[in-house]
Amino acid sequence: xxxxxxxxxxxxxxxxxxxxxxxxxxxxxxxxxxxxxxxxxxxxxxxxxxxxxxxxxxxxxxxxxxxxxxxxxxxxxxxxxxxxxxxxxxxxxxxxxxxxxxxxxxxxxxxxxxxxxxxxxxxxxxxxxxxxxxxxxxxxxxxxxxxxxxxxxxxxxxxxxxxxxxxxxxxxxxxxxxxxxxxxxxxxxxxxxxxxxxxxxxxxxxxxxxxxxxxxxxxxxxxxxxxxxxxxxxxxxxxxxxxxxxxxxxxxxxxxxxxxxxxxxxxxxxxxxxxxxxxxxxxxxxxxxxxxxxxxxxxxxxxxxxxxxxxxxxxxxxxxxxxxxxxxxxxxxxxxxxxxxxxxxxxxxxxxxxxxxxxx
Amino acid sequence: xxxxxxxxxxxxxxxxxxxxxxxxxxxxxxxxxxxxxxxxxxxxxxxxxxxxxxxxxxxxxxxxxxxxxxxxxxxxxxxxxxxxxxxxxxxxxxxxxxxxxxxxxxxxxxxxxxxxxxxxxxxxxxxxxxxxxxxxxxxxxxxxxxxxxxxxxxxxxxxxxxxxxxxxxxxxxxxxxxxxxxxxxxxxxxxxxxxxxxxxxxxxxxxxxxxxxxxxxxxxxxxxxxxxxxxxxxxxxxxxxxxxxxxxxxxxxxxxxxxxxxxxxxxxxxxxxxxxxxxxxxxxxxxxxxxxxxxxxxxxxxxxxxx
Amino acid sequence: xxxxxxxxxxxxxxxxxxxxxxxxxxxxxxxxxxxxxxxxxxxxxxxxxxxxxxxxxxxxxxxxxxxxxxxxxxxxxxxxxxxxxxxxxxxxxxxxxxxxxxxxxxxxxxxxxxxxxxxxxxxxxxxxxxxxxxxxxxxxxxxxxxxxxxxxxxxxxxxxxxxxxxxxxxxxxxxxxxxxxxxxxxxxxxxxxxxxxxxxxxxxxxxxxxxxxxxxxxxxxxxxxxxxxxxxxxxxxxxxxxxxxxxxxxxxxxxxxxxxxxxxxxxxxxxx
Numbered sequence: 001x002x003x004x005x006x007x008x009x010x011x012x013x014x015x016x017x018x019x020x021x022x023x024x025x026x027x028x029x030x031x032x033x034x035x036x037x038x039x040x041x042x043x044x045x046x047x048x049x050x051x052x053x054x055x056x057x058x059x060x061x062x063x064x065x066x067x068x069x070x071x072x073x074x075x076x077x078x079x080x081x082x083x084x085x086x087x088x089x090x091x092x093x094x095x096x097x098x099x100x101x102x103x104x105x106x107x108x109x110x111x112x113x114x115x116x117x118x119x120x121x122x123x124x125x126x127x128x129x130x131x132x133x134x135x136x137x138x139x140x141x142x143x144x145x146x147x148x149x150x151x152x153x154x155x156x157x158x159x160x161x162x163x164x165x166x167x168x169x170x171x172x173x174x175x176x177x178x179x180x181x182x183x184x185x186x187x188x189x190x191x192x193x194x195x196x197x198x199x200x201x202x203x204x205x206x207x208x209x210x211x212x213x214x215x216x217x218x219x220x221x222x223x224x225x226x227x228x229x230x231x232x233x234x235x236x237x238x239x240x241x242x243x244x245x246x247x248x249x250x251x252x253x254x255x256x257x258x259x260x261x262x263x264x265x266x267x268x269x270x271x272x273x274x275x276x277x278x279x280x281x282x283x284x285x286x287x288x289x290x291x292x293x294x295x296x297x298x299x300x301x302x303x304x305x306x307x308x309x310x311x312x313x314x315x316x317x318x319x320x321x322x323x324x325x326x327x328x329x330x331x332x333x334x335x336x337x338x339x340x341x342x343x344x345x346x347x348x349x350x351x352x353x354x355x356x357x358x359x360x
Numbered sequence: 361x362x363x364x365x366x367x368x369x370x371x372x373x374x375x376x377x378x379x380x381x382x383x384x385x386x387x388x389x390x391x392x393x394x395x396x397x398x399x400x401x402x403x404x405x406x407x408x409x410x411x412x413x414x415x416x417x418x419x420x421x422x423x424x425x426x427x428x429x430x431x432x433x434x435x436x437x438x439x440x441x442x443x444x445x446x447x448x449x450x451x452x453x454x455x456x457x458x459x460x461x462x463x464x465x466x467x468x469x470x471x472x473x474x475x476x477x478x479x480x481x482x483x484x485x486x487x488x489x490x491x492x493x494x495x496x497x498x499x500x501x502x503x504x505x506x507x508x509x510x511x512x513x514x515x516x517x518x519x520x521x522x523x524x525x526x527x528x529x530x531x532x533x534x535x536x537x538x539x540x541x542x543x544x545x546x547x548x549x550x551x552x553x554x555x556x557x558x559x560x561x562x563x564x565x566x567x568x569x570x571x572x573x574x575x576x577x578x579x580x581x582x583x584x585x586x587x588x589x590x591x592x593x594x595x596x597x598x599x600x601x602x603x604x605x606x607x608x609x610x611x612x613x614x615x616x617x618x619x620x621x622x623x624x625x626x627x628x629x630x631x632x633x634x635x636x637x638x639x640x641x642x643x644x645x646x647x648x649x650x651x652x653x654x655x656x657x658x659x660x661x662x663x664x665x666x667x
Numbered sequence: 668x669x670x671x672x673x674x675x676x677x678x679x680x681x682x683x684x685x686x687x688x689x690x691x692x693x694x695x696x697x698x699x700x701x702x703x704x705x706x707x708x709x710x711x712x713x714x715x716x717x718x719x720x721x722x723x724x725x726x727x728x729x730x731x732x733x734x735x736x737x738x739x740x741x742x743x744x745x746x747x748x749x750x751x752x753x754x755x756x757x758x759x760x761x762x763x764x765x766x767x768x769x770x771x772x773x774x775x776x777x778x779x780x781x782x783x784x785x786x787x788x789x790x791x792x793x794x795x796x797x798x799x800x801x802x803x804x805x806x807x808x809x810x811x812x813x814x815x816x817x818x819x820x821x822x823x824x825x826x827x828x829x830x831x832x833x834x835x836x837x838x839x840x841x842x843x844x845x846x847x848x849x850x851x852x853x854x855x856x857x858x859x860x861x862x863x864x865x866x867x868x869x870x871x872x873x874x875x876x877x878x879x880x881x882x883x884x885x886x887x888x889x890x891x892x893x894x895x896x897x898x899x900x901x902x903x904x905x906x907x908x909x910x911x912x913x914x915x916x917x918x919x920x921x922x923x924x925x926x927x928x929x930x931x932x933x934x935x936x937x938x939x
Binding site for chain 2: 700914
């Protein structure tokens with residue numbers, strides 16, 4: 001089957017400039033059919049610009065966008081088989097819920113009975129069938145959200161774009177909507193391109209994630225990829241929490257680097273994400289991968305400056321000899337030694353293969 | 361006004377030049393206003409430097425005579441130019457009347473605006489609406505109604521005579537008093553609205569703080585409320601003063617054509633005495649005055665906004 | 668007893684009522700006398716519609732009323748269309764260089780003393796060889812009604828927050844369809860408000876109309892002005908009252924339309 005190489009969306013060297021501001025810097029991405037793909041990044045990273053470019057609301061300064069191999073960059077928004085769920089929903093206030101959902105099909109000149117049929121289908125998919133005659137203003141935020149989703153799905157677009165659709169909802173609602181979105185995506189088999197700044201949202205919902213920053217794609221991969229094998233310091237910092245320790249690189253052999261720490265000790269770390277000729281870098285270790293041990297044990301020496309009980313975990317902050325502070329999180333109930341006093345001198349143990357060598 | 365204009369950018373950064381479709385959308389309005397407002401104003405400015413035609417109209421000969429005529433008149437015997445305050449006094453009279461109307465409007469308008477702004481939200485809009493409506497009602501008819509009431513045979517004089525308080529009607533109509541009253545009555549809503557807007561935005565915890573610090577109502581009004589809402593007061597005064605200065609209807613109807621204001625002086629040159637260049641010159645002077653007053657206050661408020 | 672409410676100032680209510688009395692008193696007096704069967708000011712001879720009938724049967728007033736109505740309707744329609752178009756570009760489109768200058772230009776007719784606009788229009792029409800009459804009145808009215816129509820429309824547009832046109836275009840609507848089906852219905856209260864305000868501004872205008880009307884063309888304000896010059900008649904009261912009521916009705920409708928604007932223009936989630 002050649003659907004394998006036919007990408008739902010293919011972006012080639014897209015760039016966008018607003019005056020002197022570079023919103024997108026030479027971005028290339030492939031999004032596979034039926035994929036739940038997330039653009040994740042802090043505000044101003046270019047993710048919304050990229051989404052609006054796919055939708056047709058922004059023109060690219062350069063580059064091409066393909067929708068199932070069809071060049072769509074020059075097409076106006078209304079001629080792209082792509083629908084958007086807007087951040088503030090943009091439901092038409094003078095139309096009922098059903099009229100809102102039917103609007104896209106009406107514009108596509110779908111026959112009347114089919115519009116009716118597909119409208120009620122779309123509304124029952126989002127569990128709002130009984131609200132079809134209400135006005136958007138008579139619905140709660142979560143309900144409006146689902147109308148926006150039904151409206152965008154009803155014309156059966158090839159790709160659905162979602163622009164931070166959950167950000168206006170409160171926490172509880174947001175969590176249940178995540179599951180609902182995921183269910184609908186599987187049920188309809190439509191490719192979702194989801195924009196968010198919320199890493200938890202991205203990690204829980206996406207098949208693949210593109211982490212963006214400063215107009216560039218920093219890394220593309222599954223949730224596990226980007227959490228466990230971040231490409232650079234930005235990704236390591238942005239996804240979850242991490243500890244960074246400066247090191248000198250002694251040698252790199254087959255993606256394993258031998259690095260010297262500030263206290264003179266050597267550590268082996270994975271180095272698949274850096275260039276060969278680099279002399280210094282930082283090693284990144286997640287807080288839950290670090291271990292604390294008594295002063296006499298082998299490891300980096302430090303002093304506990306904070307100990308916070310967090311329920312399932314206890315978090316310790318340890319200051320090392322070079323003033324670097326490390327965060328170490330250990331599960332409670334593992335053993336009697338989970339608690340260290342403030343001011344206590346201890347050793348921090350980095351197990352082999354846990355540390356990852358990164359550069360900016 | 362332009363400074364408060366809310367630019368509704370559609371989420372993208374301001375694009376530098378006007379988009380093609382926006383230009384087309386603006387074209388009719390811009391074209392009409394340029395053609396039928398800006399161009400005529402230019403024409404008036406040109407006409408003010410021409411010689412009057414014998415039977416009205418203009419002769420296409422350059423002359424600053426109209427502006428000279430504004431300040432001087434030719435002595436009949438010696439043909440020398442002698443300073444004449446005739447027209448200046450009309451300007452002076454207009455300023456006095458406009459200032460009187462502005463002060464009256466402020467005295468009545470400020471307490472009204474304050475009262476309305478401190479009403480509960482539900483009734484506030486009704487009060488405000490009641491103040492606004494007269495603005496939209498035909499100014500000519502409102503002025504005629506005023507004349508109807510204050511004329512010699514009008515209800516006020518009739519009642520006063522009938523009650524025996526006076527035997528002869530008091531002459532209200534066709535006096536400067538009548539014009540001032542008319543201006544006050546015409547533009548009162550203009551004073552109330554901006555002051556109202558300013559007071560409505562006033563943070564009343566300031567008033568509470570002043571009282572807490574032993575201020576009386578009077579000293580709170582003078583030291584706290586009035587300074588804070590000053591921009592609204594200035595706006596209100598401008599909105600009354602400027603149309604009053606160039607007013608035509610009130611002096612024409614209530615002044616009976618005897619007590620001239622600038623507006624009547626201009627109109628006369630295009631109707632009765634037919635000296636277009638002179639009328640044009642007076643119009644240019646009035647326009648310059650008005651625009652410089654507006655510009656002065658616009659720059660002042662811009663300066664204060666920067667602080 | 669002095670009120671303890673520190674917001675209250677004694678006497679302010681009285682002044683407000685006095686203010687309303689001044690504003691409405693003369694209009695009320697005119698309206699009342701228009702129904703007095705006696706010509707007398709001091710005595711009430713009973714209620715009558717006679718002056719209205721007399722006014723309506725006056726051929727000068729009939730012609731003037733028709734002229735006024737025709738001009739006001741056409742001027743309101745044209746100026747509102749122009750204002751909608753301009754407001755879409757200025758209040759809804761992307762920001763651009765010179766935007767505030769264009770905004771000022773559109774509001775220019777409001778800033779110039781009316782008498783100056785009046786004489787400059789007169790001079791201009793004569794200079795380009797237009798015959799003064801209905802057409803010149805109409806042109807002048809269309810132009811100075813633009814800012815009055817523009818205000819409620821742009822206010823309404825600014826109240827419409829959200830990417831509605833984009834949403835429509837995203838759902839396969841062309842630019843025209845997005846306006847026709849989405850923005851125009853949402854904008855309608857503003858448009859109607861603009862129509863009404865420009866209608867009464869046109870209907871009421873005297874100064875400019877009087878200048879550019881030329882001999883023989885009358886509108887209601889010109890007719891009233893002419894009649895007042897001769898002397899007060901109850902007929903004037905009657906026709907004035909009709910005009911007063913027209914303005915009142917139109918302003919009230921327009922007010923209620925614009926007051927309800929923000930409520931249905933928003934579709935923000937309830938949590939906000």
